[in-house]
Amino acid sequence: MEYKTPQDLLNKLKDISTFIFDVDGVLTDGSILSTEDGQSLRTFNIKDGYALQLAVKRGYHLCIISGGDGIAMRKRFEKLGIKDVFLAAGNKVEIFRKYIAEHSILPENVLYMGDDIPDLGIMKLVGLPCCPADAIPEIKAVANFVSPYNGGKTAVRDIIEKVMKIQHNWYDEQPNAADSGK
Template sequence: MFLQKLKEITTFIFDVDGVLTDGSVQVTDNGQSLRTFNIKDGYAMQLAVKKGYKLCIISGGDGIAMAKRFFNLGIKDVFLAAGNKVEIFNQYLIDNNISASEVLYMGDDIPDLNVMQLVGLPTCPADAVEEIKAISTFISPYNGGKTAVRDIIEKVMKVQGKWHDANPLAADSGK
């Protein structure tokens, strides 16, 4: 059942804080928030874009640096400061002619709960809250910000025979 679901995925949607980061936020004296992203997650994300998958970010967090990070990885559908994730998700499906059954969503906390109940493959990092773990089809053995995103993208792409890049560039992961 799980392997069949992996074969049906065309779209990845990720939360940011606690999924693509470890959930820590450093705040500078001028109030700017700083987050740390994992290069291996970045490599997998840009490769998925190159291979034709749709990637989308839906996050309650916000910041110019976050938007730039995703833009540099080739991710065009970025929704930051998201108040209602379900509303954004539903509109994204309509705008892109996507069925919820072909969507993998990785979240880690209560704001992700309602949207995760709508997707074909709800997933989470190992350190997600219990409510999210309870509804997840797959729980990565890796924590948020520590390659949980790479883990699930790699699994999907390997099952679909799309994992290897014939001409990988070292620069692709650090964009």
């Protein structure tokens, strides 16, 4: 479904119960630093992390599906409380279908943010396909929301905050400053 007006998009945000994100190019800027011992290092944004952990605390389904992999990535998501993490994913659509079936989630209640060709299949299946500002043109063409922010530069925070604000779930009466450092 294409959202013709800002009001259409706002109405769709009210239906979101599930956030699914790619990693490289969405939660990171897409850069990978390779160490001499073969490790791949990525930089994550602390503001995205705050939004992710708050969404988990508020009871949203939160899932990561990425072709990338690494111990540091797994530890990062674990610290944020994200339990449904699928790394080294070959067939993202297959993982998506299995995930929503196991959790009895309707595709129209899913927000997915991707940035490149491997994300295209899922984006065509969800209720709210999104992407960062620096996504490739093919992804922008199917996205119903393009964040004004680049991948790894708070695009994830941007869309989570929009959903949670419209659903009156954003503000934390007693925020824990340590949550930002996860």
